Amino acid sequence: MSSELGKMNAFAMAQQQLDTVAKRLGLNTSIHERLRYPKRSLSISVPVTMDNGIVRVFQGYRVHHNLFRGPAKGGIRYQEDVSLDEVSALAMWMTWKCALMEIPFGGAKGGVICTPREMSQGELERMTRRMTSELMIFLGPNKDIPAPDMNTNAQTMAWIMDTYSMNVGHSVPSVVTGKPIALGGSKGREDATGSGCLFTILELLKRTNRSVDGLRVAVQGFGNVGGTVARLIQQAGATVVAVSDYRGGIYRPNGLDIPSVVAHAKEAGQVGGFADSDRVTNAELLELECDVLIPAALGNQITTGNADRIRAQIIAEGANGPTTPEADHILQTRGITVIPDILANAGGVTVSYFEWVQGLMEFFWSEDEVRQRLNRIMTQAFESTWNMAQKEHVDLRTAAYMLAVARVAEAGTLRGVYP
Secondary structure, eight states, rough: OOTTTTTOOHHHHHHHHHHEEEEEEEEOOOHHHTTTTTTTEEEEEEEEOOTOOOOEEEEEEEOOOTTTTSSSSEEEEEEETTOHHHHHHHHHHHHHHHHTTTOOOEEEEEEEEEEESSHHHHHHHHHHHHHHHTTTTBBBTTTTTEETTTOHHHHHHHHHHHHHHHHHTTTGGGGGGGOOOGGGGGTTOTTTHHHHHHHHHHHHHTTOOOTTOOOOOEEEEHHHHHHHHHHHHHHHTOOOEEEEEEEEEEETTTTOOOOHHHHHHHSSSSTTOTTTTEEEOHHHHHHEEEEEEOSSSSSSSBTTTTGGGGGOSOOOEOSSOOHHHHHHHHHHHTTTTTHHHHHHHHHHHHHHHHHHHHHHTTOOHHHHHHHHHHHHHHHHHHHHHHHHHHHHHHHHHHHHHHHHHHHHHHHHHOOEEEE
């Protein structure tokens, strides 16, 4: 069977990535086997009284991949195509991401199968609160700390925090991250993933003696990650030539004014139709002529079907799993540098860690402090990955995985097997 993500599931892809690195590391067979599977998975039914009075039942999942290095950490997404295999893969990638950042968390992920844009605010609140009640056996500030993900946000986290707190009888702000500031959220959390992505791009440019000024950038996805990195990289001096959302994209060879695109998208509900721009599909955006391509939407975007037509010289993976293993190989042979997802988009979980620590201490940092700490951790992680890649003569993804898997394996070996 081909291992393209479209023909095999995301979890099989995540396992394949692990197997490749485990072989290179000479990982002990016993610890390798433990890392191939989630520690635990929970499948839930979420009955919700809709606005019309009818009760609908939504299916959801929460997966803990590994807890060797600390409590479970990972987002909850609301999406039509959520599956247990997808959530399991995302939980595994979270394990590696936290280890690469040297954050004391294990990987988790969750999701509910729904179409949030077709649901009212009241329906989303009732679904979130019932979902939280079903997940109570997993959740806790020292057990499992959810965060926003696709189609969830600070308000979603507020509902989760409140529901959990009502169940235990006292307020527990540290049970989630990505909360509103008024409920103990961290300053700088909203821009964290996009900021972290920018930091890794800037670090790569330094090491390849390139300037950000005039760099041509295309961004697939215009949500929290894509919209933020598009805005920040333009502020840094780059020219953003294309952006897209789930409906499609816009292209202007001379560059888009991102604040104006944001204002247009807010009013029109999409980036399409922006003045003096050409329409492009999400697939076409990936193949545009540019220096940096940032896939910041969905997984399985760069495959064997289009990898030989990618024209960017740098790909920074703002999304999780946007490049299949076979496409990775094609990109390597073509000399295209990929900043892997577990490094490029780790800013979110890093600032989530900051928020968790602040909540436990009940002592809060300024936005400048958060940004400086994030920059330092992202820079250190990039430097470690770069040095490993140079030492082992491997690509950045392999280097990042070697560091992360080795750290998790060491923790598991030290802890041993109970009983």
